[in-house]
Amino acid sequence: MTRRSVLKSVMTLGAAYAIPTIIPASVLGANAPSKRIVLAMIGTGNQGTNNLKGFLQLPDVYVRAVCDVNRASYGYKTADQYLGREPAQQIIDDFYSSMNLNASIRNCFACTDYREILARPDIDAVVITVPDHWHAVMAVAAARAGKDIYCEKPLALTISEGRRIVEAVRLHGVVLQTGSHERSNRQSRFACELVRNGCIGRLRRMIAIVGPNNKTAPARDWTPQPVPDGFEYDRWLGPAPYAPYHPDRCLYNFRFNLDYSGGQTTNYGAHSIDLAQWGNDTERTGPIEVEDLGGEFPSDGLFTAPTKIHFRALYANNVELICKTGPEDVQIRFEGDRGWVQTGYRGFSCWPENLQTAVFGPDDIRLGDSANHYRDFIDAVKSRGIPAAPAEIGHRSATVCHLGNIAMLLKCKLRWDPDRERFDNDDQANRLLSKPYRAPWRI
Template sequence: MKSPAATVSRRQFLQTAAVAGAVISAPMIVPARVFGANERILTGHIGLGGQGNSNLRKFTNQAAALCDVDSGHLARAMKTTADRGRDCAAFADYRKLLERKDIDAVVISTPDHWHAKTVVDACDAGKHVYCEKPLSLTIAEGRKMVEAARSNKRIVQTGSQQRSSSNFRYACELVRNGRIGKLQEVHVGIARTNHPFKTSPPPDSTPPAELDYDLWLGPAPERPYNEKRVHYNFRFFWDYSGGQMTNWGAHHIDIAQWGMGTDDSGPIAVEGTAKFHPQMWHEVTESCRIRYTYPSGVVMTVGQQQPDISMGTKFIGDKGTIFVDRGKLTSDPGDIIQQPIADDEIHLYNSSDHHGNFLDCIASGELPICDVEIGHRSATCCHLGNIAVRLGRKITWDPAAEKIQGDEEASALSDRPYRQPWTLG
């Protein structure tokens, strides 16, 4: 009997995933060059705010180039690397960083509206990519990101790092191996909206000298600068993000998809209700309750500010339940989470270091634990939920064709035009 932390080979992963119907259809990737014992993978870092600095610390030994449209962010990151003995080049425009031939991979921690463009351009430039979650701003962007990774044979890891935590993996293994019986429901709890507006928003103003605001906007619609819309506050506006649905949903829905075995698929119907800020000081949901129906009949309910749905992911079967969150793993009956997974049962991809897994896969050519296809499918669930509550009606989704059925207005929200001269693919 193997322990919950038992390792699994790539071959075993594909075999067991096939049994569960969750194989990602993608060729094995051959790296551009094989990294020998004396060679080092060099990374460039695009976006150096809070999460960007956190990612930078994970890759300090690889960092060779840094980029941010805010010179203050860039200066702080340069100090971080200098303090750790790294001499990094500095850029304001990510396209200049991508021209560097010595950069093997890029780490993208920009606001969401920049993810797709930088990922596609990086893949086209021959770079491997670690991109923060949510992978995309729209459903259409996500598919183009997958296509760019595959056509260029690049490794693209989505920053949904919960997949590299043993309690999340073990919870999903227990569900996939029938420990709670037939799966019937999944409850996903997401965080409340921590918007910055305690009083009315400040008036629009001139951008600060340290910020290239036009480049910060990039492909997003042009509008006047407002300090409460930029940097972390981007998360609260549809032009740049999808609120806590895409922020925390990209974590906990991702685990739900893993446990259901739907990494290459998704729901067939999405409907729900939401409340928004009465003065629209921000645009995203204040609270929501969204119901996703899957082809198997399993229903996933995503709740924000719902008293019966706790932050995290809860799997409900006809013989028990499993709840998992960061630092938490419980079950009913309680002995479910004490059960080992047998050798001949399903063992999911085992990674104990999300950032390290990315580097390992660049060297080996194997797909990472949260490959671009997986990140795209999880983000798609988030986007479908937002579309349903924004329009206030049920959305019918074809997960094979990746199309909203019979609703032109909803379909239009699955993509967004880019501000000229920016284009994607």
């Protein structure tokens, strides 16, 4: 697709919206924001605000626009977080207020419809930090509009959506970084490098830990609540099935409901299982078998995501992965026939202990050098290179999590073909590879 045809499709997409004039560099001077990568944030809640603050730190980035269906409210991850579209806009305006810019350029654009963002020719890249049920619709539309994409993990709500994102990114030649930021963590990378270089002998087993649900489910006899002012609930639901409003369904809490998320399996698994895939050198493929080991789901109520996660996956190289709910201290433990290594939020440990100080030689396998996931994305945007967590890798890691959920839901063992991305001879399981979209939303 040529730049002209991309622009043409953007213009068609944006026909219903006012498209702003592109800001000429001459208006802005030597350190012009127009010489930087211009970003828009789509979703400015709990993690969107973290992403915003991270990108603002980069001197060659200019955050120009925000989009969120929530104007502003308390009630995100913690009760005292006041987040949403207007607080994010304020953070940006405050940040740039010290720069000697014309107010019409300096002031951050804000909207509730992401299509307005995609229609703007002055936006180079979008940061998608909305609940998982929106990732694929937005990411594919962004790729079609020629925007580079930082998309939060898990890459998609279903396996088939993830593949659609990978295809769209390839077709339109855009850069996509999945928000699996352990790929830019030196400690995590070192653990994977030890494994990949045979320092613990032959890899046998990987144990990926996912944190427990950190919010209490609402009472089983919950009743619908009035939608708060400033919250566009129907657009929040988007492609998900219609359901009456309740605060425990939406901001932050979406991750406990399978209509919007894969629960903690995909929430934490998109980090810990991503490391398993990396250490096992299977990051562009997947396991061949997945088996429920006693996962548990709520029997009724508003929360539907698993309350206890426990499954096993087997790879073609005979390495097994156990994923289970546990304390968040350890994310991943690799066990080989000559040692082990584990890493997580409480640090790194290994046996033999002297592996801690291992130094790799020029012929050893190294897994990159990214130390800042945002920086790495912007560098890839500029060089048109491959970021630390590109679409295929993000999709494959999320796939393992989805496979675990499917095996736990069906309470069985399933054969998986990672090339065809289908279960062998199991129609019921294959039906869970995708979910229907509520009209008018579609990819």
